[in-house]
Amino acid sequence: MIYFTPGPSQLYPTVKKHVQTALKDDIPSLSHRSEAFREIVKDTYQSLRKLLKIPPSYEIFFLSSATEAMERIIQNCAGDKTAHFVNGAFSKRFFQTARDLKKSPELFETTIGTGWDLPTISIPKHTELVCFTHTETSGGTALPLGEIYEMMRKTPDTLVALDVVSSIPYVMIDFKQVDLVFFSVQKGFGLPAGLGVLIAGPQALEKAKKLKNEGFNVGSYHQFETMTQQAKKFQTIETPNVLGIYLLNAVLHDMLNASIQTIRKQTEQKATLLYNFFDEHPQMQPFVTDTKYRSQTVIVIQTPQGSASVVAKLKQAGLVVGSGYGTLKERQIRIANFPAHSISDMKRLVSQISKTYR
C-alpha cells in the first residue's frame, strides 16, 4: 500500500530502519532526564534549525499535536484580542480555540477552497495575535506567505502565528516575519503521529512573560516560560514522546542529506504533475480553481461521481487516497504530496486514475 492520505500518511522511506535502530539501542527505555536523551534533543534542535533556518533567538518546544499548539499559543500570547483567517476546518478550529479559552477572536472568513487579497486587509487596532493556516488541509488551499508578511508589516506589534502542519518542510518560512510557527510530524516528515513542534520568537516569548506577570491563566505545565527553561537544558517538563523525537531527528538528518532544495523541487514537480493531469481530466477537477491559492502539498479533487468508489477502486490497486473533509467527504478526494511520496509513486497514482476514469 502507498498512503496518499493527508496525515497520517506514507512513512518517510527511512523510518522503519530508524525504528529498528531505536529498538536495538533501547531508545524507548531512556530516561528523559538522562544525558543520552538530552543529546537527542540537542541534536534535534540543531537539525531543525538547520533545515528550516530557524534563528537562534527562537525557542523550539515539543508538544503532543498541532491542536495542542493552537491552545498553547492562544493561552500564552493573547490576553483578549485575536484575529483568524478562516477558510476551512483547521483554521476554524484555531478560531474556536480562542473562543473556548474566553478570548475575543475576530473572524475573517471566506469560502473553503479560496483565499484573501491579504495586502488590502487591515486588522482591527489592538489585535494582539493574528492566526493564519498556511495550508488549509480541509480545502487544499495555501496562502502566499509574501502577502501575509506584507499585510502584517502594517501592524508590527501584533504577533503572527502560522500553522504549517501540512506544508512543512516544503514551505520556506522567513522566521523574522512571523512569531509562532507550528506543525505535527505525521505529515510532511512522514513519521508516526503523536508529536507536535512549536517554534516561538522573542516577541511571542516576551508577550507570554507579560501575560503571566499580569495574572493571566497561561496554562500549567506548558507555559512558554517553563518550557523555555526546560528547552535551554534540552529537556521537557513531562515525559515526552521520546521515540517520536528520536525519529524526527533521524528523518531531519536524512532530509539534510537529501537537501531541502531537492525536496522542494521534487514537491513542485509532483504537484505540477497532479494539477496538470486533473486540469485536463474530463470528470475530476481540482477543487481550488485560482492557481494562486493551490496548495503544493495537499491536492483536493472534485469527484462528481462520489468519492467512496474512487477511494475504494484506488485502494484495490494499493493506493490509499483521503476522502474529502467533513461535509465535502462524499464529493472530493484529497491527495497528499509529501517528501515520502516519490515521483514514481505519483506517476503510478495518475496512471491508475487515468486507467479507471477516462
Add this chain to the structure above:
Amino acid sequence: MIYFTPGPSQLYPTVKKHVQTALKDDIPSLSHRSEAFREIVKDTYQSLRKLLKIPPSYEIFFLSSATEAMERIIQNCAGDKTAHFVNGAFSKRFFQTARDLKKSPELFETTIGTGWDLPTISIPKHTELVCFTHTETSGGTALPLGEIYEMMRKTPDTLVALDVVSSIPYVMIDFKQVDLVFFSVQKGFGLPAGLGVLIAGPQALEKAKKLKNEGFNVGSYHQFETMTQQAKKFQTIETPNVLGIYLLNAVLHDMLNASIQTIRKQTEQKATLLYNFFDEHPQMQPFVTDTKYRSQTVIVIQTPQGSASVVAKLKQAGLVVGSGYGTLKERQIRIANFPAHSISDMKRLVSQISKTYR
C-alpha cells in the same frame, strides 16, 4: 541492558514484536478517521475495561501524558476549591497545576517517604475535588486505597482524583469509590512514552458539563464534553499517538492472557525480595521505613555512600537503576518493579548489589 528506571523503563517483553507487526501492517499510516483505527480504539477500551474492571459508565480518554491529565482534571472538575495530599514532587505538581490554573488549592503536605492517617483527616467543606497520588514516584510511597475510600465517604459530593502513574496495573482500584483515575503507559505497561490515559466517572463528567455551562474556562480541544463525544465514536479530537494506542492494546491483550492475578502476585514476590534484601543490608536501607506506606512498584533505597557510583557500577553490569529524585538525587537510588521485570531480573539485580556492596 535491563532498565529498572522508574519510567521510561524496561519495555514489556512483547513490545518489540508488536512494533514489527505494527510496521508490517502500516499502523502508523492509518488515518485516525478510518474504520481500522476506530476498531483499534474500541478494542483498547474493551481490554482496559476488562483488565482494570472499569465500569461502563466511566469514559476513557487518550491524552499525551499524566501531566496533561492533571491539567485537564483541574480545568474540567474544579471551579475553585481543590485539596491535595502532597508527599513528593509529583503530588506537588498536581497542587501546582491547580495554582497555575488560578484555583484555590488546599495543601495537605507531609514529609517525602511518609504518609497520612487518612481516616482521621477531614477536608474543608465545599471542596470540589481531592487529588491523591497513589504511588509517589519521587519518594517510593503508596497510600492505602482503603483509607482513601474511608476518608472520602464522609464527603460523597466531593470528587476524588487518583494518580496511579507508577502503580498501574498492579494497583486494584474500586472505581465506584473514585471519579478520576489517570496514568501514562511508559511505566507499568512497559511501553514507549507519549501516551496518557484518563478515566472519568459519571460525577466527574457531570461536573465538567456544569462548569462549562456556567462559563468556566475548561480548556479547548480536551474538554471532557468534546472528548466524551469523540470517545463514544471511538475517535479522538486531534490526531493522537496512533502507534502508542495500538501498542497499549497489544500489551493489554498479553497481560489479560498472563492474567492480572499472576502479574500482581509476581509484583509482590519481587517487592518482598527487594525489601527483605535491603532491610538486611548493612549499608543500603529502604527510604520508606513505615511498611504501611511502602510502594510495591517503586522501591527507593538510601545510598549513604552516594548514588552516582552505585548507578555507574550497576550499569557496568548491564543493570540500569534510577538515581534519587530532585534534591535526593545524590543520596538515593530508585528501582522500578514493573510487570516487564521478571523475578530472575530482580534476583540478578539483588545478587549484583550483594556482590558489590557487602
